[in-house]
Amino acid sequence: MPREYSRKLRVNTQLQAELAGLIRTELSDPRIAGVTVTGVDVSPDMRQAKVTVSLLGPDEQLKEAVKGLNRAAGKLRHGLSQRMRLRIVPSLRFVPDVALREGDRIGGLIRKATADDRANAEGRGEEQPES
Numbered sequence: 001m002p003r004e005y006s007r008k009l010r011v012n013t014q015l016q017a018e019l020a021g022l023i024r025t026e027l028s029d030p031r032i033a034g035v036t037v038t039g040v041d042v043s044p045d046m047r048q049a050k051v052t053v054s055l056l057g058p059d060e061q062l063k064e065a066v067k068g069l070n071r072a073a074g075k076l077r078h079g080l081s082q083r084m085r086l087r088i089v090p091s092l093r094f095v096p097d098v099a100l101r102e103g104d105r106i107g108g109l110i111r112k113a114t115a116d117d118r119a120n121a122e123g124r125g126e127e128q129p130e131s
Contacts (some may be wrong), residue, residue: 008042015040015049015085019092022079023069028084031061031068038097042090049090062096069094 020037039052053069055062070078074090081089 002041002070008044008046011042011046011086012040012049015042015051015080015090018080018083019051019076022076022083026075026079027072029068029072030065032072035065035069038100046086046088047090049092051092051094053094054097054100055058066094066096 016037016039019040023032023037034055034057036054037051038054040049043051044048045111051069053062053066055065070093073094077089077092080086
């Protein structure tokens with residue numbers, strides 16, 4: 001039997017797709033160039049939505065992009081009301097998505113620890129198993 005999807009999940013997915021298109025086509029702020037909408041979480045009453053965004057580049061550039069998006073939230077909300085059939089279009093709050101950056105940082109730490117361990121083993125004359 002097919003699994004039923006909750007309305008909140010469907011709204012989250014649709015909002016993410018529509019916001020990505022609106023940001024790309026409707027906004028001309030240079031601070032938000034290259035922004036990716038990584039997730040949307042609508043509150044249970046469907047009145048607020050937390051939108052996580054990511055950007056390749058330094059953290060300062062991501063913070064500026066989030067500021068620009070929060071300033072344009074009203075325009076984006078209006079665009080959503082034109083594109084989506086919702087009784088109440090949620091107010092938008094943009095936040096930076098740091099999960100990707102944190103994953104890269106942790107992956108780098110693991111690679112560095114592995115390389116250091118291998119170098120220490122070679123210095124002691126031990127053989128390292130191939131991984």
